[in-house]
Amino acid sequence: MRLCGKGEREMSRIGRRPIIVPADVDVTIDGNLVTVKGPKGTLSEDIKSEITIRQEGAELLVERSSDAKADRSLHGLSRTLVANMVEGVTKGFTKELEISGVGYRCAKQGDELNLTVGYSHPTIVKDTDDIKTEAPTPNKIIVSGINKQKVGQFAAEVRRIRPVEPYKGKGIKYVGEHVIRKEGKAGKGKK
Numbered sequence: 001m002r003l004c005g006k007g008e009r010e011m012s013r014i015g016r017r018p019i020i021v022p023a024d025v026d027v028t029i030d031g032n033l034v035t036v037k038g039p040k041g042t043l044s045e046d047i048k049s050e051i052t053i054r055q056e057g058a059e060l061l062v063e064r065s066s067d068a069k070a071d072r073s074l075h076g077l078s079r080t081l082v083a084n085m086v087e088g089v090t091k092g093f094t095k096e097l098e099i100s101g102v103g104y105r106c107a108k109q110g111d112e113l114n115l116t117v118g119y120s121h122p123t124i125v126k127d128t129d130d131i132k133t134e135a136p137t138p139n140k141i142i143v144s145g146i147n148k149q150k151v152g153q154f155a156a157e158v159r160r161i162r163p164v165e166p167y168k169g170k171g172i173k174y175v176g177e178h179v180i181r182k183e184g185k186a187g188k189g190k191k
Contacts, residue, residue, distance in 0.1 A: 015075035019060040019083045022090055027060060029053055034082055038089025041130070041146045045085060051078040060086075088146035095155035097141040101170030104162075105138040113141065117162035117172065125158055133158075141172075 021027055025038040034053055035044045047053060050071045052063050062079040064071040087093075099106055099117065107114045111127040113135060127133055131154045134142040143155045155174070164171035166182040173179060 013076075015062055015064070015079045017079065019062070019079065019086060021055070021058050021060060021086060023058075025086060025090060027055060027086075029055060034085070036082070036085040036089050038086070040089050040092050043085040043088055043147060045081050047078050047081070048074050050074055053078070053082065084148045088148060092144055092146050093148045093151045094142055094144040095151055096175040097143070097155060097159060097172055098175050099139045099141070099172050100164070101168070104170065106135045106141055107138065108133065108135040113158070115158075115161060115172075118170070119162075123161050125161070128154070140175075 022038075025036060028035040028037075032047045032049055032051075033044060034047055035042065050065050050068075051074055052065070054061050054063070060082060062075065062082065064075040084093075099115075101118065104117050106116070113125040113127070113133045115123040115125065117123065125133065128150075130147060131143060131145040131150055134144070136142065141158060143151055143158065145151045145154070159172045159174065162171045164173045164177075164179045166180060167184055169179055169181060
């Protein structure tokens, strides 16, 4: 813990940064409820009472009530949650998954994602109201939505259907995810 000036604690580096609100985004602060409305939709978040959010022009400022440990930990978190809401209603969030393995593939049929990943039957994953999936190629899945937490959770649930196994590398993984490969029994040297 660093002290600044006359024994005061340093503010959260993330929490003290202002959030820039684009012109096409409308932010409403009603007590602890923050509602952000933009071109892609509307998101709301109930911020803890120890944190105050105020709007000055095209910026949102997040402040905490005291230097208590709990308040300091909530400061950066609250700022990040509101910043993610602003980014979500303007740009949206995506997670990309890839499927590898002989005969493993995916196909989009209406609002359902049909996964053939080595089970005796195809696995079907339905889109939700706020999460959409795409299958641009038979081995690529794109999960998109405006809520970062829900996009990440949905992508993790799709990945959990057939996680990548370490021997042949077959399964569903995030694009860019590194899987540590293991050597099979045949690869061991004879004694």
